[in-house]
Amino acid sequence: xxxxITEYFLELVQIDSESKNERAIxxxxxTDLIELGFTVEEDECYxxxxxxxxxxxxxxxxxxxxxxxxxxxxxxxxxxGLGVKPQxxxxxxxxxxxTVLGADDKSGVAQIMFGIKSxxxxxxxxxxxxxxxxxxxxxxxxxxxxxxxxxxxxxxGYVLDSEDIGEFMIGAPSQNSIAIKVIGKExxxxxxxEKGINAIRVAAEAIASIPIGRIDFxxxxxxxxxxxxxxxxxxxxxxxxKGEARSHNMDKLAQVTNDIxxxxxxxxxxxxxxxxxxxxxIDVHTEYKSFYMDEAxxxxxxxxxxxxxxxxxxxxxxxxxxSDANILNxxxxxxxxxxxxxxxxHTVNEFILKEDLSKGAEIVCELIRxxxxxxxxx
Numbered sequence: 081x082x083x084x085i086t087e088y089f090l091e092l093v094q095i096d097s098e099s100k101n102e103r104a105i106x107x108x109x110x111t112d113l114i115e116l117g118f119t120v121e122e123d124e125c126y127x128x129x130x131x132x133x134x135x136x137x138x139x140x141x142x143x144x145x146x147x148x149x150x151x152x153x154x155x156x157x158x159x160x161g162l163g164v165k166p167q168x169x170x171x172x173x174x175x176x177x178x179t180v181l182g183a184d185d186k187s188g189v190a191q192i193m194f195g196i197k198s199x200x201x202x203x204x205x206x207x208x209x210x211x212x213x214x215x216x217x218x219x220x221x222x223x224x225x226x227x228x229x230x231x232x233x234x235x236x237g238y239v240l241d242s243e244d245i246g247e248f249m250i251g252a253p254s255q256n257s258i259a260i261k262v263i264g265k266e267x268x269x270x271x272x273x274e275k276g277i278n279a280i281r282v283a284a285e286a287i288a289s290i291p292i293g294r295i296d297f298x299x300x301x302x303x304x305x306x307x308x309x310x311x312x313x314x315x316x317x318x319x320x321x322k323g324e325a326r327s328h329n330m331d332k333l334a335q336v337t338n339d340i341x342x343x344x345x346x347x348x349x350x351x352x353x354x355x356x357x358x359x360x361x362i363d364v365h366t367e368y369k370s371f372y373m374d375e376a377x378x379x380x381x382x383x384x385x386x387x388x389x390x391x392x393x394x395x396x397x398x399x400x401x402x403s404d405a406n407i408l409n410x411x412x413x414x415x416x417x418x419x420x421x422x423x424x425x426h427t428v429n430e431f432i433l434k435e436d437l438s439k440g441a442e443i444v445c446e447l448i449r450x451x452x453x454x455x456x457x458x
Contacts, residue, residue: 086437094166109136125215139208146208152237152239153240155213188420221368237408238444252401255366263359277351304323325340421437
């Protein structure tokens with residue numbers, strides 16, 4: 081491993097690792113974890129994700145007898161993420177404007193590695209630790225979904241995959257993905273349009289009537305993809321729509337989802353000919369379930385204590401997106417999401433301040449120290 085976290089982070093972001101192409105970064109991290117004293121395994125989730133590398137699970141025996149503490153981050157990046165050329169200035173590291181930087185989530189990876197490295201080299205007594213580096217997170221949390229969660233011995237932990245230093249996401253929503261196929265009837269658009277049912281129009285009527293955007297303070301909905309039609313002189317007989325609904329409240333999520341489904345059925349019912357009618361086929365799939373940790377829970381108390389020790393003001397809030405924390409929380413492990421300092425992520429303007437990169441590693445150190453001092457029955 082490089083001597084400093086800035087140099088290490090620069091090394092990581094220059095390793096190509098778009099989703100499903102994480103082989104090089106996984107090999108690098110396996111070597112570095114072994115160097116820190118971890119036993120390391122790579123699973124075969126790529127057989128299900130279609131990628132070329134698996135999740136990394138690593139375990140480090142502690143010097144005190146208690147359950148391990150889990151740290152998690154993902155190693156893949158969004159596109160465009162090939163050939164990253166990081167730009168280093170006095171106070172920050174940024175992309176060159178042609179690709180993402182990859183601070184999402186290689187800042188989290190670097191902070192976990194250097195936070196643990198500092199603890200190990202300090203000589204203090206530390207608890208057992210587990211590290212989970214997942215693949216294909218950016219395309220549906222696929223690595224975490226296909227990881228064998230029975231391997232994990234931890235009961236609490238931290239996912240490093242958010243924005244501001246000092247921020248901890250203590251809640252995240254559930255998400256339903258909604259795939260809709262509207263089936264109409266093709267006809268010549270100039271010679272006999274009255275013999276056709278325009279699937280795009282049916283879809284448009286439905287979309288115009290459904291809730292979109294921010295529904296309320298904890299609920300959102302979106303239509304993100306529309307595909308249909310073959311030519312301007314053909315009444316389109318099919319259109320496919322993909323959307324989603326999210327909410328921290330399961331009843332609200334069900335209601336918004338039902339509103340979307342109902343709108344498409346009603347729109348189809350309005351388009352009938354003598355010998356045919358519009359139809360819809362709808363598939364609703366729950367991508368992940370919500371979680372919430374109140375401030376009385378140990379994982380939050382340790383986070384607040386750690387920030388207080390570092391004189392950082394804690395920011396506790398619910399998030400609007402899903403992460404590996406949703407998948408792992410559903411298995412009974414209490415995790416919240418820590419900010420790493422990444423900014424403008426998922427864009428070619430992505431950057432991170434060097435100070436924040438270092439502070440994130442300090443927070444990992446302090447989380448380990450504070451956890452070591454808590455009730456061992458946890």
